[in-house]
Amino acid sequence: MSRWRFLDYYTDDEPPRNAIQAWYNRQEISVKAAFDATLTTLLGIEDWADKDVREFKLFKEGEFAGLGELRFYITDKGKKRKFRIPGIWRPEHHEFILLGGCEKSGRIKIPQDAFEIAMSLKLAWERDGRGSIHEHK
Amino acid sequence: MEGEASMSTNEEIWAKLENKEYRKLLVEQLAKRAFATQVRTIRKCREWSQEKLAKESDLTQGVVSRTEDPNLGTTFDTAAEVASGFDLAFIPKIVTFSEFVRWVQEVSEGFTDLPTFEEEKADVDGVRQTLNQEPLVAKKKPPAKAAQAWGSGDEYKTPDEMAAQLSKGGQSSSGDLTAIVGRGR
Secondary structure: OOOOEEEEEEOOOOOOOEHHHHHHHHOOHHHHHHHHHHHHHHHOOOOOOOOOOOOEEEOOOOOOOOOEEEEEEEEEOOEEEEEEEEEEEEOOOOEEEEOOOEEEEOOEEEOOOHHHHHHHHHHHHHOOOOOEEEEOO | OOOOOOOOOHHHHHHHOOOHHHHHHHHHHHHHHHHHHHHHHHHHHOOOOHHHHHHHHOOOHHHHHHHOOOOOOOOHHHHHHHHHHOOOOOOOOOOOHHHHHHHHHHHHHOOOOOOOHHHHHOOHHHHHHHHOOOOOOOOOOOOHHHHHHOOOOOOOOOHHHHHHHHHOOOOOOOOOHHHHHHHHO
16 A cells, blocks of 8 residues: 655745644644644545545535545534645645645634635646645654 | 655654643544544445444444544444454553554554454464564563662562562662563562
């Protein structure tokens, strides 16, 4: 089985911006642990597209078509808090490029524009060849 | 792509465990997510539906579905039922953090199906080899003062003798717990 890799996208600004690292650094420690555990388990899951893999979803249509998202939630004081990590899913390379993160409650996302930013980063990388990707740490 | 270290080297995982709250939460999060993933993987390898696993485990499909939800934990009882449904064993175990890091690596490598009891039985040599392996049990070294009382290894002391020697501030060279336990047999 080929092992998956997670990659961070860096803009070509000076200094470069890394959306996933910026999001991660703002999170509470419980969210960081759940995020790290989710990535660890996904590394070993061969078929992310399987309908029973609840940690991943690919947008096939709509505003964010082409983006994938990692999904996890934590239970905080009895309340479910859901998180979404948008990125570029590249099954042919066994890679997922992390483009940011957000907390989701119904139609509300925090930050609200996380997916719009992810989409613009995806275009910058894929269409314009801007920025660079590095192994996620 | 520039060459940078992977997120998942053992040293990097170890370094993140420096924060006690983080390591507690990571254990909680990874234990439930890994178990859910392993159940789902074995079920898929055997091409079983959740209903089939539920029937084999004497559980409801709803319980199996929740067991496979990586965000939810499961009880030891349910975990044992599910393992039994696969004709496999379940072993809850407290381990050191260095063992935990090694297990994180295993999780990131992915799970596969495992042989049932009957399948194992057919592989006599394989079973014998597993049965004769040294147990993977981390041993705690005794505190320095107790280690002194345990002696040099030439003579075995009962716990009472050790206590007496400690209370007298006894002089003796260090030994380790493994060796003492071994001599006590």
